[in-house]
Each structure stands twice: as C-alpha cells, then as structure tokens.
Amino acid sequence: MGDTGDIMIDVKDLHKSFGHNTVLNGVDISIRRGEKIAVIGPSGSGKSTFLRCLNLLEQPTAGVICFEGDEIFSAPFAGEGERQKRPRPIPSRKLNAYRQQMGMVFQHFNLFNNLTVLENIMFAPVKLGKQKLRRERRLRLFSRGGEVPAGAVSSVAQIEKEAKDRALALLERIGLADKASAYPSTLSGGQRQRIAIVRALAMNPKVMLFDEPTSALDPEMVGEVLALIKELASEGMTMVIVTHEMGFAREVATRVLFMDGGKIQEQGTPEHIFGEPTNDRLKDFLSKVL
Amino acid sequence: MLFQQIWEVFSTSEYITLVLEGFRTTLIIAVGASLLGLVLGTIVAVVKIAAQKGGRGMIIPNIICDVYLTIIRGTPVALQLFIMAFAILAIRGFPLELTAILTFGINSGAYVAESLRGGIQSVDAGQTEAARSLGLGEGQAMLHIVIPQAIKNVIPAIGNELIALLKETSIVSMVGIIDLTFSARIIGSGSEMATYLAPMIVAALFYLAVVYLLVLIIRIIEKKFKQSEQHIDEKKMEKCRLRMEKRLRAIDARYEKTVARKEV
Numbered sequence: 001m002g003d004t005g006d007i008m009i010d011v012k013d014l015h016k017s018f019g020h021n022t023v024l025n026g027v028d029i030s031i032r033r034g035e036k037i038a039v040i041g042p043s044g045s046g047k048s049t050f051l052r053c054l055n056l057l058e059q060p061t062a063g064v065i066c067f068e069g070d071e072i073f074s075a076p077f078a079g080e081g082e083r084q085k086r087p088r089p090i091p092s093r094k095l096n097a098y099r100q101q102m103g104m105v106f107q108h109f110n111l112f113n114n115l116t117v118l119e120n121i122m123f124a125p126v127k128l129g130k131q132k133l134r135r136e137r138r139l140r141l142f143s144r145g146g147e148v149p150a151g152a153v154s155s156v157a158q159i160e161k162e163a164k165d166r167a168l169a170l171l172e173r174i175g176l177a178d179k180a181s182a183y184p185s186t187l188s189g190g191q192r193q194r195i196a197i198v199r200a201l202a203m204n205p206k207v208m209l210f211d212e213p214t215s216a217l218d219p220e221m222v223g224e225v226l227a228l229i230k231e232l233a234s235e236g237m238t239m240v241i242v243t244h245e246m247g248f249a250r251e252v253a254t255r256v257l258f259m260d261g262g263k264i265q266e267q268g269t270p271e272h273i274f275g276e277p278t279n280d281r282l283k284d285f286l287s288k289v290l
Numbered sequence: 291m292l293f294q295q296i297w298e299v300f301s302t303s304e305y306i307t308l309v310l311e312g313f314r315t316t317l318i319i320a321v322g323a324s325l326l327g328l329v330l331g332t333i334v335a336v337v338k339i340a341a342q343k344g345g346r347g348m349i350i351p352n353i354i355c356d357v358y359l360t361i362i363r364g365t366p367v368a369l370q371l372f373i374m375a376f377a378i379l380a381i382r383g384f385p386l387e388l389t390a391i392l393t394f395g396i397n398s399g400a401y402v403a404e405s406l407r408g409g410i411q412s413v414d415a416g417q418t419e420a421a422r423s424l425g426l427g428e429g430q431a432m433l434h435i436v437i438p439q440a441i442k443n444v445i446p447a448i449g450n451e452l453i454a455l456l457k458e459t460s461i462v463s464m465v466g467i468i469d470l471t472f473s474a475r476i477i478g479s480g481s482e483m484a485t486y487l488a489p490m491i492v493a494a495l496f497y498l499a500v501v502y503l504l505v506l507i508i509r510i511i512e513k514k515f516k517q518s519e520q521h522i523d524e525k526k527m528e529k530c531r532l533r534m535e536k537r538l539r540a541i542d543a544r545y546e547k548t549v550a551r552k553e554v
Contacts, residue, residue, distance in 0.1 A: 057419055057422065102423070114439050128424075158548065161545035196420075
C-alpha cells in the first residue's frame with residue numbers, strides 16, 4: 001500500500017451549487033494512480049455530488065478537473081456571493097471519451113432493465129467499439145490507405161467476439177455465469193450490484209468510482225459486494241469510494257477524506273483519520289458512527 | 291322479430307354492401323389517423339423532452355408544440371372536424387376522407403404525445419446516468435435504453451387511445467362521410483327497414499369485433515414487452531438461455547468467418 005504513482009485526476013477549487021443551494025464549496029484533491037480513496041462524511045456533506053462531478057454526471061459550477069494531464073473541465077470561480085457565469089458545455093465526444101475511462105457504480109445499481117445480464121455487460125463495449133470502428137474507417141477513407149495500426153480492431157465480428165468473451169469471463173469471475181441470460185429484476189441486490197461493478201469493468205476503466213455501493217443492500221448481501229471491491233483494490237485499481245462502511249474504508253483505503261459542508265475537512269491515512277482525528281467535526285462524526 | 295331484422299341486414303346484398311363499405315371507410319380513417327397520430331405524437335414528445343433537457347434551438351419548436359397541445363386538447367374533436375372540413379380544407383375536390391384522416395391524426399397526435407412523454411419520464415433517471423457513465427451518448431442512451439422501457443410503459447395508454455380513436459371516427463358522419471355509423475342510419479331510415487335498432491346493432495357488432503381484436507393484440511404486445519419484468523419460470527428461463535446461446539454461437543460463427551476470410 002501507500003503507492004505513489006503519477007497524478008491521475010487533479011481537481012482544483014471545485015464548486016457546485018443547485019440554484020442557491022451550495023453543495024460543493026471548493027474541493028481540491030489530487031488522485032494518484034493506484035490510490036484507493038474512501039470519502040466519508042455526514043449525509044448532505046456533498047460526498048455523492050463530488051463523485052458525480054468527477055465524471056461530470058453533474059456539471060460543476062466552477063473549478064478545474066484534469067485527467068492524466070488533460071484539462072477536462074475548467075471554469076473560474078467568480079467568488080463568494082458573486083454571480084457565476086454558466087460554464088460552457090463540454091464537447092460530447094470529449095466527455096464520452098473521458099467517461100469511458102471511468103467506471104461508475106451507483107447506489108441503486110442502475111442495471112439496464114430491458115437487457116439481460118450478459119447484454120448489460122456487453123452493451124457499452126459493443127456499441128462504443130462499433131462507433132470507434134466507424135470513426136476510424138471514415139478517417140482512413142480520407143487519409144487514403146493510411147497504415148492500420150497493429151492490433152487495431154478491424155471488424156464488427158471481432159468487437160462482438162471480444163466483448164462476449166470478456167463479459168463471460170467477468171461473469172465467471174463473480175460466479176454468476178449461470179445468470180447470463182436472466183433479467184436484472186430476477187436477481188438479488190447483491191448479485192445486481194456485482195454485475196453493475198463488472199459492467200463498469202467491461203470498459204477497462206482506469207478509475208472506478210463507487211457511490212455508496214452497499215447502502216441499498218440487505219445486510220447479508222453487503223459482504224459479497226465489499227469482497228469484490230476489495231479484490232479489485234488488491235489488483236491495483238485506482239478507486240474513489242463514497243461509503244458509510246467505516247470498517248471497510250479503514251481496511252481498503254490508502255487515503256480517507258472526511259467531507260462536511262461541501263469541503264474536505266480532513267484527509268489522511270485511515271490510521272490517522274480513525275485513530276487520531278484532529279478536526280472537531282470529524283471527531284463528532286466518528287463518535288456517532290463508530 | 292329483431293333477430294329477423296338483423297338477419298335481414300346481413301342477408302340483403304344491398305344492405306350488407308352499404309355496411310361493409312361504411313366499415314371500410316371507418317377502418318381507412320382509423321388506420322390512417324392512428325399512423326399519423328403516432329408519428330406526430332412521437333415528434334412532439336421528443337421535442338418536449340429535448341426542450342426540457344435544455345437542448346439548444348428547442349425554444350421555438352417547444353412553443354409550437356405547447357400551442358398545438360393546448361388547442362387540440364382544449365376543443366372538441368367534432369368542432370375540429372367542422373373547421374377542417376368546412377373552413378381550412380374546404381377545397382373543391384379535396385377528398386373528405388383525407389380531411390377526416392388529417393383531423394383525427396392531428397387530434398390523436400396530441401394525446402399520444404402526452405402519453406409518450408409520460409412514459410419516457412417514468413423511466414428512472416438512473417438508467418440514463420448508467421449509460422452516460424459508461425461513455426455512451428445521450429442519443430444512444432435514449433434509443434437503446436430509455437425508449438424500449440418507455441414503450442413498455444405506454445402500450446396500455448396508446449392502445450386505449452387507438453381504441454378511442456376508432457370509435458370517435460363515428461362523428462365523421464356529421465360532415466357527410468358514409469362510415470359504418472352513417473351506413474347504419476341510412477339503412478334504418480330506408481322505407482323497407484323502417485327501424486333503426488337492427489342496423490345499429492349490426493354496426494355495433496362490427497365496432498365490437500374490431501375493438502376486441504385490438505384489445506387482444508395489445509395484450510399480446512404487452513406480454514412480449516413485459517418479458518424483462520416477469521418472475522420468469524423455469525420454462526421461460528430455459529427459453530431465454532437458448533436464445534442467448536444461439537446469439538453467442540452466431541457471434542462466434544461470424545468471427546470465425548471473418549478470420550477465415552482474412553487468411554485466404
């Protein structure tokens with residue numbers, strides 16, 4: 001543990017408000033490759049909004065987000081109480097390319113109800129693979145017989161085959177291969193959440209974002225989901241986990257953020273956060289949840 | 291006595307031809323209008339949803355749609371038919387049936403639009419979010435995830451709308467189109483029959499038959515779409531599995547074919 005890879009996601013002075021309700025009030029954080037970050041804090045502290053801003057499901061009001069050195073979002077903060085200009089929308093191609101590198105797992109799973117388990121997992125890789133193929137073909141057409149890069153996907157059949165093999169392997173891994181043809185509504189919460197995690201993994205993301213992955217689960221299902229997340233963590237996946245499971249945060253995280261009032265109040269190693277908290281609000285929070 | 295008269299309507303070739311011709315007119319108007327209504331309704335629903343999501347350039351189309359919805363839903367369809375037939379489309383030689391199709395199509399479009407919009411909005415926002423978080427575009431999420439689920443939700447409402455539309459077409463007799471209802475009236479007022487009851491009952495039987503058929507079709511479609519929601523029993527599960535395996539084999543076969551082609 002304690003990996004110190006290069007900086008992957010760099011967030012500066014992130015603000016988000018819904019109307020007059022300010023939810024994020026200046027969040028700064030650099031996430032390094034391989035880090036496992038647990039975000040804790042009372043409800044309404046902006047944890048989930050922070051996570052949703054990270055992959056731009058919510059467009060921040062102001063701030064800067066960089067991913068691997070590329071500036072994804074940037075809008076200067078106008079200042080306290082000043083009128084904030086609406087930031088320009090991010091071009092959709094750039095936005096989608098950015099999101100493809102980030103897996104997101106939701107509290108309520110959000111599996112596609114109209115697709116079977118296997119289709120859920122294959123859907124994005126196949127659709128996006130085809131899209132990419134079309135784009136490449138178009139480019140090649142204009143550049144007149146440019147060299148096809150080695151190892152490039154060259155046919156729809158190959159895309160489907162690879163997506164299928166990967167989806168089946170992922171299902172095998174979580175022991176749900178026999179559910180491949182089932183619809184999500186017939187599965188238990190724990191099974192659904194594990195499939196949702198695997199669906200995100202099918203895109204080969206560089207970061208995984210977990211938004212309270214176990215909050216909507218029956219207590220006896222929590223274990224299986226946490227076990228899978230732990231397994232991912234041990235494989236070196238970079239992740240940000242918003243959670244209320246303090247024991248889990250302590251065990252898995254390399255760094256813990258305590259958020260309150262739309263700001264990171266304190267951060268540090270789990271030993272530091274849980275063992276010797278300095279912030280009063282953190283002390284108060286821990287005394288209530290532990 | 292009544293049965294005899296009903297039989298008379300069926301057995302007299304003059305009467306039954308009139309009824310069948312009226313029936314044909316009713317069907318043509320109903321089918322044409324429902325197709326137009328579905329197309330119009332879809333367009334309006336999409337515009338309204340896009341405007342709600344803050345789509346650019348949607349302000350004026352949205353206003354047009356609002357005006358359309360308000361006027362159509364706020365006035366009686368008989369009046370709309372009169373306005374179309376006697377004012378807007380009162381052109382010599384313009385087929386009245388077409389006027390009726392346009393009127394009822396435009397009318398039902400408004401109701402279809404509202405049902406569709408409700409259906410799309412009833413799909414959990416998390417479905418779109420999940421698709422977007424995987425890197426899919428707004429359109430792809432809408433087309434492959436949201437709309438299939440929305441359709442499932444709106445089938446009963448749209449079905450009811452189509453049934454109501456079929457029955458509403460009976461007012462075209464007010465502008466002189468000989469539809470099923472009007473043909474029954476003509477027969478009843480003839481000097482030989484001299485009763486309205488028998489031909490009206492015959493017309494009612496025709497309406498009932500079509501409505502019943504529609505109800506059956508809607509039920510079948512609904513069942514098809516509900517597949518993903520049912521607690522699937524063993525047999526259905528097996529069917530799902532077989533279908534999936536077939537698809538997976540198809541993927542493999544296609545892949546092998548392309549590999550073989552490349553090697554040649």
